[in-house]
Amino acid sequence: KDSGVAGEGPQPRKLQSASVIGAGIMGSGIAAANLKRGLSVKLNDANPEALQLGSTAVLDEVSYDKETRSKSAERAIQFAGRLHTTTNSDELLDTDIIIEAVVENLELKRKIFANLEEKLPETTLLASNTSTLPITKLAENLKHPERFVGIHFFNPVRMMKLVEVIRGEKTSDETAATAVAYAKGLGKFPIVVNDGPGFLVNRLLFPYMNEATQLLQDGVDMKRIDKVARKFGMPMGPIALYDMVGIDTSFYAGRTMYDAFPERTLVSPILPALIKRDMLGKKKGVGFFNYQNKKGKPEV
Ligand code: 3HC
Numbered sequence: 001k002d003s004g005v006a007g008e009g010p011q012p013r014k015l016q017s018a019s020v021i022g023a024g025i026m027g028s029g030i031a032a033a034n035l036k037r038g039l040s041v042k043l044n045d046a047n048p049e050a051l052q053l054g055s056t057a058v059l060d061e062v063s064y065d066k067e068t069r070s071k072s073a074e075r076a077i078q079f080a081g082r083l084h085t086t087t088n089s090d091e092l093l094d095t096d097i098i099i100e101a102v103v104e105n106l107e108l109k110r111k112i113f114a115n116l117e118e119k120l121p122e123t124t125l126l127a128s129n130t131s132t133l134p135i136t137k138l139a140e141n142l143k144h145p146e147r148f149v150g151i152h153f154f155n156p157v158r159m160m161k162l163v164e165v166i167r168g169e170k171t172s173d174e175t176a177a178t179a180v181a182y183a184k185g186l187g188k189f190p191i192v193v194n195d196g197p198g199f200l201v202n203r204l205l206f207p208y209m210n211e212a213t214q215l216l217q218d219g220v221d222m223k224r225i226d227k228v229a230r231k232f233g234m235p236m237g238p239i240a241l242y243d244m245v246g247i248d249t250s251f252y253a254g255r256t257m258y259d260a261f262p263e264r265t266l267v268s269p270i271l272p273a274l275i276k277r278d279m280l281g282k283k284k285g286v287g288f289f290n291y292q293n294k295k296g297k298p299e300v
Helices: 025-036 048-062 073-080 106-117 173-185 201-217 222-232 238-245 247-260 270-276
Strands: 017-021 040-044 083-086 097-100 125-128 148-152 162-166 189-193
Touching: 017 025, 025 040, 025 048, 040 048, 048 073, 048 083, 097 106, 106 125, 125 173, 148 173, 162 173, 173 189, 201 222, 201 238, 201 247, 201 270, 222 238, 238 247, 247 270
Parallel strands: 017 040, 017 097, 040 083, 097 125, 125 148, 162 189
Antiparallel strands: 148 162
């Protein structure tokens, strides 16, 4: 679908402040992207430890100067004034947009939106960064589904230009137009896509990632799989990509795809086995590969 919601259609609203719920890899990346483009940001996580880790990640990222390719505390301090961290979601109610980026769990996400809606002004944009869960389904119990939209960023947020803007059945034109303008303002390349499990990118990506685990099961060496994918032109191989996205996140998103398309989705016991051992990928220092070396690159 063409993203041409500008022009004659409803005018997008300008957003000046954003809240992000969930301070994991995606939440902290989204928070940093907003800070870099001048918005004030509230980062929220119910877990204080996760919030602390997330805010450190945000400040670490904004402290990086692309020109000099170095980080500085002064730079981090400049941005820190616009970053507010909180474990209390009531403190998010006065921002122009709230983006949810918690774990891929339909009930948890719905609960978060229901709690917010009790007190949230009707005009505040509500968005989900869900990887795979249909926006219409997430919006089912909302009082104001017209202001709800999917805004799906990719990992690493600082590098990935693409953003999927997903309209639920009841998302208004104004909300979609505002989401598109907002993503453009962050320096991203938004595309408006149809709603449905995995939207566009993960419909394509998950079969590819799944097939890589099937190759592993067939006994093919994981370094070899990644090497071949890179030679084919992928920026990184599928096994390293699992580690970067997170084994847990990949598993939960994969489950949605399985539920939607069981007849053509491959299921591998490898991801649950890694999760059981807390080998969740790069964020834990180990997943398929080991990242406990100094550079944080896979030991291959
Ligand atoms: N903050 C900001 N910038 C930084 C930084 C920091 N802390 N550290 C480094 N940088 C800059 C570097 O200066 C460099 O800039 P330059 O290109 O202008 O010189 C740039 O960031 C790149 O740094 P890297 O060396 O880390 O980048 P690589 O060239 O190794 O590329 C990659 C890494 C972008 C991850 C690339 O391998 C890639 O594109 N991989 C595929 C990613 C992908 O497919 N993502 C989608 C995942 S699926 C998903 O997210 C969906 C979900 O729903 C599951």
